[in-house]
Amino acid sequence: MRIGTVTVIVLLATMGAAQTSVPTPEPLGKIELIALLSSGSSSGLLKQIDQRGINFDVDQTFLQTLADVGAGDEVVSALKSAKPINVAHLSTQEAARESIVIQHLVRANQVNPNRIHYREAEPEYRAAVQADPGNPFTHFALGSVLTRLGRHEDAAAEFQEALHLRPDWAKAHLGLGKELLSENKVDEAIIEIKEAMRLEPESSEPHYDLATALDRQGDKEEAVEQRRIGKSLTLVSLPPGSPLRIRLGGQVEAAKLLYHPNPEYPGEAKKRHVEGTVRLTIIIDKNGTVKDWEVESGDPLLVSAALDSIRQWRYQPTTLNKIPVEVVSEVSINFTLTH
Numbered sequence: 001m002r003i004g005t006v007t008v009i010v011l012l013a014t015m016g017a018a019q020t021s022v023p024t025p026e027p028l029g030k031i032e033l034i035a036l037l038s039s040g041s042s043s044g045l046l047k048q049i050d051q052r053g054i055n056f057d058v059d060q061t062f063l064q065t066l067a068d069v070g071a072g073d074e075v076v077s078a079l080k081s082a083k084p085i086n087v088a089h090l091s092t093q094e095a096a097r098e099s100i101v102i103q104h105l106v107r108a109n110q111v112n113p114n115r116i117h118y119r120e121a122e123p124e125y126r127a128a129v130q131a132d133p134g135n136p137f138t139h140f141a142l143g144s145v146l147t148r149l150g151r152h153e154d155a156a157a158e159f160q161e162a163l164h165l166r167p168d169w170a171k172a173h174l175g176l177g178k179e180l181l182s183e184n185k186v187d188e189a190i191i192e193i194k195e196a197m198r199l200e201p202e203s204s205e206p207h208y209d210l211a212t213a214l215d216r217q218g219d220k221e222e223a224v225e226q227r228r229i230g231k232s233l234t235l236v237s238l239p240p241g242s243p244l245r246i247r248l249g250g251q252v253e254a255a256k257l258l259y260h261p262n263p264e265y266p267g268e269a270k271k272r273h274v275e276g277t278v279r280l281t282i283i284i285d286k287n288g289t290v291k292d293w294e295v296e297s298g299d300p301l302l303v304s305a306a307l308d309s310i311r312q313w314r315y316q317p318t319t320l321n322k323i324p325v326e327v328v329s330e331v332s333i334n335f336t337l338t339h
Helices: 030-038 045-052 058-070 071-080 092-112 118-131 138-150 150-164 172-183 186-199 206-219 220-233 266-272 299-309
Strands: 003-008 256-259 274-283 290-297 314-316 318-320 325-334
Touching: 030 045, 030 058, 030 092, 030 138, 030 206, 045 071, 045 220, 058 071, 058 092, 092 138, 118 138, 138 150, 138 172, 138 299, 172 186, 172 299, 186 206, 206 220, 206 290, 220 290, 220 314, 266 299, 274 299, 299 318, 299 325
Parallel strands: none
Antiparallel strands: 003 325, 256 314, 274 290, 274 325, 318 325
């Protein structure tokens, strides 16, 4: 497998207002936030906090919970700056249930801090679902874990349950679409991917997944167009107060990849003889850690393995005039079977 860094770009473009009417997203709640962080599904979280706000007060107890679940400094800072909207007033029973769910999600993260031991963490995600079976976010977290374990039918069932409980959730539609695509149910997958696209029009990921589905249908021309749209949407506006991400060149020292374990080739992909390249845009923080990412393209059977790998990557910090800075880079991971 070949790993290559292509470019680093400035993210300053502001996307135009969406033309399609979509539901107004509800503020982020504690369980949704912790579920996304714990299950490794937190891509774009800073933007979500900025756009949606939160429905809880950030106190010292919750700050400790965030630390326990591995939230980065920028997530903590964004939450501290966010204005609580429609703060939830829970009954004693609801608060106790929320606390139990969060405890299971935190324990899942403690079992799997590097996002490589999902099998060991699965019982905690299941316990979170059992503690609050009517919560869409616990089902989504479990579905995300089952995806990484290659259990696509079970993952699809969890995403479907999440959508039964919250029909207008773009992430769950996209998750279900990826699973249907993994099962080669292309027509059904396209329906879910397009719904995710409608609900989250500024996200590039559905366009790349739609391109993959269209490739399988033989519609190469439209697949190219969807990738072009996805590429244009990769340049997104930054939340207020976010650090500038800069372009390599001039007085900027290029990022150097110090540690990059190769991903394991997914068993299902081997079985189906699936090869290809997963392309991602990643954010490298000032310490050289990959802190966020967005999938640009790649077969769903290969994407999870690629993500599990890049979460462990470590770079030599990039500097501007000898000062560490945050950068954005495009990377490619090639999966090739030995014939």
